[in-house]
Amino acid sequence: MKPRLLPCLFLIAPLAAIPVPAHAGFYTGNNLLEACAVEEGSPNYFERNYECVAYIAGAVDAFNTTREANGLKSCIPSGTTMGDLRTVTVDYLRDHRKERAKSASQIVFTATRAEWPCKKPVTKKTASKKAKSRK
Numbered sequence: 001m002k003p004r005l006l007p008c009l010f011l012i013a014p015l016a017a018i019p020v021p022a023h024a025g026f027y028t029g030n031n032l033l034e035a036c037a038v039e040e041g042s043p044n045y046f047e048r049n050y051e052c053v054a055y056i057a058g059a060v061d062a063f064n065t066t067r068e069a070n071g072l073k074s075c076i077p078s079g080t081t082m083g084d085l086r087t088v089t090v091d092y093l094r095d096h097r098k099e100r101a102k103s104a105s106q107i108v109f110t111a112t113r114a115e116w117p118c119k120k121p122v123t124k125k126t127a128s129k130k131a132k133s134r135k
Helices: 005-017 029-036 045-069 082-095 104-115 124-134
Strands: none
Touching: 029 045, 029 082, 029 104, 045 082, 045 104, 082 104
């Protein structure tokens, strides 16, 4: 290392310790809608369409993995296609303009939960309430 570079490193290195606020998400709903709304036939259609579908698939996989890690099943019905997930997400983005600045993963989560709400898990308490109400 050259002798002149060493003093520069001593000046720059402390900058790495300065805290910088992290963002909740680096990809917003606006970014996702831009990727998903690209028109067929445009020069970057395939790239952007794959970007859209891959992002949604990754977000849904992450949610489902988290649910499984917590002993819960996915709320999205079996047989749901990637096209269904894309449609639900894009419709939500178009219908909720004010939400688009939020993180895209949060929007995918909200859109899928709105379409396929999770049923509350049956516990001993809720099971006994159901049994009493049937009598």
